[in-house]
Amino acid sequence: MVVGDIATGTDVLVIGAxxxxxxxxxxxxxxxxxxxxxxxESYGGTCLNHGCIPSKALITATGVAHEAGNAEGMGIHADPAIDMGGMMEWKDGVVSQLTGGVEKLCKANGVNLVEGRAEFDGENRARVAHGGDGQGSESxxxxxxxxxxxxxPIEIPGFEFDGERILSSRDALALESVPDSLVIIGAGYIGMELAGVFAKLGTDVTVVEMLEEALTGYADDLAKPVVDNMEDLGVEIRLGEAASGWEETGDGMSVTTETEDGEEASYACEKALVAVGRQPVTDTLNLEAVGIEPDEGGFLATDDRARTDLEHVFAVGDVAGEPMLAHKGMKEGQVAAEVIAGEPSALDYQAVPAAVFTEPEIGTVGMTETEAEEAGFEPAVGQMPFRASGRALTTGHTDGFVRIVADSESGFLLGGQIVGPEASELIAxxxxxxxxxxxxxxxAATIHTHPTLSEAVHEAAENALGHAIHTLNR
Structure with a gap:
């Protein structure tokens, strides 16, 4: 029996947790x-359940195993055995703790939680369909x-996700066994992070990318240490090759690629992971009913207060456009709530950091040297290599550098790029x-603890001023 429609009211309706x-x-x-x-579905959304958190858990776990098994230079000899089931159980425990925490925090702050799929049913009304037989709906x-x-995740023609042969990133993070071989389609941050995870698990990994560079959007000198490390792990990276099709074989599958010149290649594997990007979920909302039209990419245009074209409807997170980063979405959510409450809050995107959790990590924020020049600044640039960092040497991770970009006239910092150990932390x-x-x-005047990786930020600033001590001045 279907329960009749129930009507309720609220000051603020938030669609998506x-x-x-x-x-x-x-x-x-x-x-x-x-x-x-x-x-x-699940509190915490994709990030906590199927993206940021589980992927970083697996990156950490496989990194521990790899470090232990490759520390002969430190006088450590070990041959770690990986229990995939145990690793996944630990990862799921981390996810469960965080998602449960989100639910508790919402309730503690008086938020009314409703399970179901919401779509607009008018300018000030939404309908929520509850899952399961007989659960009904409410307005x-x-x-x-x-x-x-x-x-x-974006699907590409001929590679529709089936969870068996063709995997999304969500599927890959939930595998119960380690595939012997894997073709990853896409050399962006998701593809490269997962390439490192599976390579450290012992999988034979091939990455194919239709563009002529991996980690597009990041400077060559930031991407190169990552690519070099991937190749040291045994990952084969094929650039300028677009995945064109696949077929079953006797013991797995074969992925075919094609270059712009029409040259074809094929790669045998057990599974294929498609990691070519993500697209906003706005097609389920019945936006016509509320009077909002997404752009061609499905994104909702917003102003600096997270408002859409309608002053009473806000959009935050991935649906609001690039960069599609969880921390950007968090800030937008905070601003949206404060604007609704009448607070003088607004968004400022000049210092939104980004990180790639490969080995080594990449962290960026603000302007690059080129962007500073294009904006009319005369940039002063300072750099500190991790090979000259005492702390980096003691960790065994010396690839990469810290780069600081500032305005030479005023000295104000404009941006920074880091590739190296703990770049995701240092960029803060x-x-x-x-x-x-x-x-x-x-x-430069701030005393940094010695020996730490953060000293490299200090030295990069000193280098931009021309009086670095632990690296040659530019």
């Missing part, structure tokens, strides 16, 4: 608004709505400096 959505809901609750958060009247429905100092309007002199 990923990083952008749950932050918007919690912040709105803190501001004494009546909040309803609708989630159709929710709202004064403000926050769209936070996230993104999904540069981002904070930009946000605070710090100068090269400010960073």
């Amino acid at each position: 990923g990083p952008g959505g749950y932050v918007a809901a919690i912040r709105a609750g803190q501001l004494d608004l009546d909040v309803t958060l609708v989630e159709k 929710i009247e709202f004064e403000h709505a926050v769209v936070a429905t996230g993104s999904r 100092e540069v981002g904070l400096a930009i946000e605070l309007g710090a100068t090269l002199e400010d960073v």
Whole structure:
């Protein structure tokens, strides 16, 4: 029996409980608004359940095994045995702890949690279909709505996801056994991160990329140490080759690629992972009913207060456009809630960091030297190689460098690029400096703990000023 439609009302309806959505809901609750958060699957969204957190858990776990098995230079001799089931159980435990924490935080802040799929049914009304037979649906009247429905992996023609042969990143992070061989289609950050994971698990990995470079969007000198390390792990990287098809073979499958010149190649493997990017999930929302039209890519245009074309409808996270980063979505969710509550809040994207959790890691924030020049600055650039860092030497990881970009006239920091150990952590100092309007002199005058990797940030600033001590001045 189908339960009849139930009508309720709320100040703020948040659709989607990923990083952008749950932050918007919690912040709105803190501001004494009546909040309803609708989630159709799992609290924490893709990031906590099928993306950021599980992938970093596996990156860490496989990194521990690889480090232990390759530490002869430190006088350590070990041959680690990986229990894939145990590793996945640990990863799932991490995910469960975080998603459970999100649910508890929402409830503690007075957020009304509703399970189901929401779509608009008018300018100030949404309908939520509850899963399962007989669960029915309900209508929710709202004064403000926050769209936070996230993104999904992009499929390519002929490589539709089946969870068996053709994997999405979500499928790959849930495998119960290690494939003997894997072709990864796409050499972006997702493909390269997972290439490292499976290579360290002992999988024979081939990465095919239709573009002529891996990690497109990052400078060559940032990507090269990563590519070199992948090749040292045994990963074969084939650039300028587009995946064109696949077929079953006697003991697996074969993926065919084609170059712009029409040259074909084939790669035998057990499974193929498609990691060519993600697309926003806005096609499930019945946007016509509320009067919003997405752009050609499915994204919702927003202003600096996270508002769409309608002042009472906001969009945060991946649906609001690039960069599709969880921490960007979190900030947008916070701002959306504060704007709804009448707070003087706005978005400022000048210091949004990005990180790639490969080995070595990449961290970037703000402008590159080229971007600074294009913006009319005369950049002062300083660099510190990790091979000259005492702490990096003691970790055995000396590939890469820290680079600082500043305005030579004022000294204000404009950006930074790091490739090397803990780059994802180190880039935060540069981002904070930009946000605070710090100068090269400010960073150089700040005493950094010795011996630490963060000293490389200090030395890069000193290098830009022309008086670095532990590296040659430019």
